[in-house]
Ligand SMILES: *[C@@H]1O[C@H](CO)[C@@H](O)[C@H](O)[C@H]1NC(C)=O
């Protein structure tokens with residue numbers, strides 16, 4: 001019998017001893033022993049119980065007889081005690097049956113006496129309850145209703161009675177409780193009871209610990225770890241991470257860019273948590289702008305965004321799990337403006353052409369500048385190159401006016417290519433240029449102008465009619481008709497005839513033509529005005545003076561004034577006194593040339609003489625002088641041929657034949673000539689007196705006459721000069737030119753008297769002028785300057801017209817006529 005009280009092995013052994021003694025008396029020996037004691041442990045004192053000495057037992061041949069069983073016990077022959085032969089496991093020996101008795105027999109060989117021995121092996125709590133599976137897994141759907149029971153595997157304890165399994169305990173948890181049923185066999189069956197609904201999403205696996213314990217001392221227990229897996233049910237729809245998505249995207253985002261990823265999560269698992277995304281097609285413009293990847297939830301741009309078309313887009317998105325639970329969300333895409341639009345010009349009105357006299361402030365163009373961007377990106381500033389005579393005036397609503405700041409000048413700039421620039425305020429900013437072409441229309445604001453203030457032209461005299469003399473060209477900086485210049489000559493008269501009869505001008509080309517052949521001996525220069533007028537409205541004109549100078553040609557032969565060829569067939573005779581010394585001035589050949597300069601520079605040469613070497617002629621003076629003393633053998637009548645030649649190219653010349661009478665006085669001449677047709681006047685002294693008186697008188701008259709004539713001439717010359725100057729430009733022509741050779745003639749005619757009267761009658765020869773006077777004829781210039789003086793010089797030479805009031809002179813001429 002097992003004792004409940006621990007540690008009282010001695011007491012148990014005493015009791016067992018007492019019992020065996022009692023048994024032995026009854027013929028059967030009984031012992032009791034706990035299991036699992038060591039080999040050789042004392043079980044009972046057999047000798048004592050048989051009433052024998054311990055040694056006697058061996059002597060009597062005591063032995064244990066077992067029927068085919070292994071010996072659990074042996075006898076200790078010295079002590080006569082029954083001891084264990086090995087370790088005894090009650091559970092092996094008897095399993096669950098109780099009590100566990102081991103029966104055998106003891107044979108005393110000497111007397112062949114058999115004793116029955118019974119050993120009870122008592123239980124010791126040496127086994128703990130054990131579960132068949134230590135970590136079982138249970139599966140339970142999350143929708144299982146509370147109260148649901150799940151039978152659990154029982155535990156097993158090999159011990160018996162108190163030492164066997166007594167109770168189950170479950171660790172405390174929220175969802176499960178333990179219920180233990182006791183079967184008909186008394187076995188205990190634990191069951192798991194669902195107390196509260198499960199949620200896989202909350203806790204997918206529950207770990208429970210079931211402890212089975214026995215009633216032994218000490219208590220032994222076994223543990224079973226139960227894993228309860230909650231099976232998923234699609235009880236959750238996907239959920240987006242945000243109730244609404246907002247994203248801002250610059251409009252220049254390239255196509256294909258991912259702008260956002262929407263994510264919906266499904267707390268379920270597996271297929272129930274397999275989320276796919278769908279985009280609800282937006283109507284109209286926004287359609288197809290974005291693409292949603294059904295698996296990843298990535299949203300990408302599939303069409304270029306344009307802030308100017310749509311500032312934001314709304315995308316409706318659905319998320320669906322495998323079995324089909326849905327959730328919706330919305331993505332709002334805000335498009336951000338990017339400075340992708342340059343400003344644009346809208347010409348509302350523009351003038352293509354503006355007259356150059358338009359006042360400052362004339363509006364050239366009105367335009368609008370617009371930028372399709374917004375905000376700073378649409379802030380447009382307008383500009384154009386400075387220096388141009390324009391400015392921009394800002395008007396309402398980005399309208400600008402381009403106005404002139406000053407009067408324009410077509411002659412400076414005939415057109416403007418105005419580059420207008422508009423620049424927005426973006427970063428980087430964009431700009432647009434436009435070109436405005438403005439023609440400046442011509443106004444006839446410039447008269448034609450001649451490059452020079454005056455012109456001079458030279459033309460040789462004797463020009464053919466119609467020769468072009470010169471050409472003038474006037475420029476007009478205006479354009480078209482305003483620059484079309486026509487030429488004309490100013491109305492004028494020259495030498496009493498209209499200027500247009502002398503010269504004409506081609507109105508288109510400005511070429512001047514001579515209408516006549518000009519004669520230098522008539523006039524040396526000509527002053528005229530050329531007028532250039534343009535075809536504008538009103539026309540503008542300017543004029544220029546043109547001085548036309550004639551260039552002399554050698555077209556006049558020298559004209560011999562003295563000695564003149566007589567018109568009536570007679571010729572004068574010069575006297576050379578026989579007593580004359582060499583170098584005596586006999587006479588002087590006087591010639592003029594109407595030309596001027598070289599052409600009028602005369603040289604005198606002796607061509608032929610009847611007595612060579614007797615006379616010489618001054619090359620430039622024309623003076624005929626005796627070359628040697630005259631001899632008696634020299635003939636009375638000498639004849640000389642003198643040529644007068646100018647220095648023109650080619651030179652022109654004239655010749656004159658002189659007759660010189662070599663005689664002391666006229667009567668001698670006459671006598672020598674043998675002519676007695678005229679009676680000689682013997683009373684010469686009387687005559688001389690008369691002559692002196694007459695000369696004085698005539699000289700006085702002559703002086704008065706000369707003074708009066710000079711005064712008259714001067715007055716006329718002065719008047720005509722004033723008149724011409726006031727009428728036209730011809731006033732500048734020197735009056736002396738008009739005097740010329742004609743004037744010389746007139747004076748010669750007038751003064752022939754004086755020449756005649758100065759002759760010394762007593763010497764009966766003529767007093768000739770001083771040679772130096774004649775030299776003044778050489779140049780035209782000096783002729784012009786010393787006009788009056790020259791006239792006086794010429795006047796001293798006689799001409800064939802004889803005044804009637806002086807008969808003696810008549811008579812001399814008479815003689816001369818005879819001589820001839
Ligand atoms: C105006 O100027 C621009 C550039 O300066 C040039 O491209 C354009 O051809 C010009 N227009 C005319 C008509 O000359």
Ligand SMILES: *[C@@H]1O[C@H](CO)[C@@H](O)[C@H](O)[C@H]1NC(C)=O
Nearest residue numbers: 490491529530531542543544
């Ligand atoms: C020439 O022009 C001036 C003004 O420039 C004018 O006074 C003058 O009368 C003009 N002369 C002629 C001959 O036309």
